[in-house]
Amino acid sequence: MYGADRRAIARELAAAHGGVVHRLALAEHGIDRFAVRNEVAAGRWFKVGRHTVAIHSPELNETARWWRAVWESGSGARLDGVSALEASGMTGYHASVIDVTVPKSSHTHAVERVRLHLPRVPAPVVGAGIRKVAPDIATIHAAQWAATDRQAALVICMPLQQRLTTPSRLQLAWHGVQRSARRKLLDGVIGDVADGAHSLGELDFTRMARRVGLPPPSHQSLRDGPDSRVYLDVSWDDVGLVVEIDGGHHALALNPIDDALRQNDRVTAGERVLRVPVIGLRLLPQKFMQQVRHTYDVLRAEASRPRMR
Known part of the structure; x- marks a missing residue:
């Protein structure tokens, strides 16, 4: 395969991932590790992880960082918390780290600016595109992982205001939580957004x-x-x-x-x-x-x- 052809294929593959591509996807299209090595050595492509190759620049945009976080963190990794909400379309709130859940049984890898969570059974993946948990569950997790009570209340409200989930789904997800350091606060806030002032x-x-x-x-x-x-x-x-x-x-x-x-x-x-x-x-x-x-x-x-x- 000529270099121009493989670069065109790589650009097309990376277009859906913010400019990055997984090595396996390249290999499936006939671009082996030696071809990747040559492109990296020539300064045209950039290694940004064990599996992740940046096609245009080593400076990754938010979408590319999400894909890298999922590809690099471990088998079964998925976006969670605020990161899953942003990937689902939430705007107006941005976390400084990417939250990723990985099954506790998986072998994990540390990734820059990625915070790993290791539940025994992670929440299921929903939707197309990048692996992520459902907005209702991601909202509950985001509130529990927030740095302050104020942030916790904010991330409860925003997905509802932006129609990413509904009060009934949020309450159902909350009822499934057995332990929470913010139990009293979130009981009140979730009741507030679901029932208004009557709560x-x-x-x-x-x-x-x-x-x-x-x-x-x-x-x-x-x-x-x-x-x-x-x-x-x-x-x-x-x-x-x-x-x-x-x-x-x-x-x-x-x-x-x-x-x-x-x-x-x-x-x-x-x-x-x-x-x-x-x-x-x-x-x-x-x-x-x-x-x-x-x-x-x-x-x-x-x-x-x-x-x-």
Whole structure:
């Protein structure tokens, strides 16, 4: 085979993998290890692993790094966690390492910027293309492997917001987890994104209010709107303060429009409205509740001032 022919074949094979190709794929097309060695020696191709050859440049893009991670880590390797979510199309979040699961029985190899996980039975591979686990399972794993609780909550929300999985699938995947260092947090966050503000019980919020010195609020107070009657999540009617607790579903579809109309109706009726994301109450309860307490104090002070005639 002429050099120009094998280079054309290699380019075609590498096109589906971000510019890299597996040595076995080259061999299946008549390009043996001696031909690879000659191309590498000539500076046209680059060895970037035991099995992986870069056809254009040793500087790999994200897609090429995913393929190299799977090819080089060990038999049965698959993308997992945030890496599997990114490979499934998630945007707006990028991990500094590539998460790969490999069966515990496999012989593994360390790969630069790859974090290996060795479960006895890895989650099954789904979809076409690069080997990866399903988005619902990858989401649960990403949350457990996250560096902080804030990151854990973020990677729970983003796949749902981007329609990579559904609340019911996420809950089902979570129910299959037997042990987790973040059990309490993820129980709450997954409930929040699946059930909205209803997952934060009325007694929970009342306890939070009591801790910052607030009197017990009213829950699900009824108001007359321009077009219909609406229920408010939390309110202190004596000072005209309303707190709307936004579940994870509030960022989806037309919900922000409905929320804005609902909030504006209350403001034009003379009430003060604070919006609080329910996951924010999970992660930073003290900060949000201090804002509520400060607003309550301001409104109470305004209500106690004598009115000018």
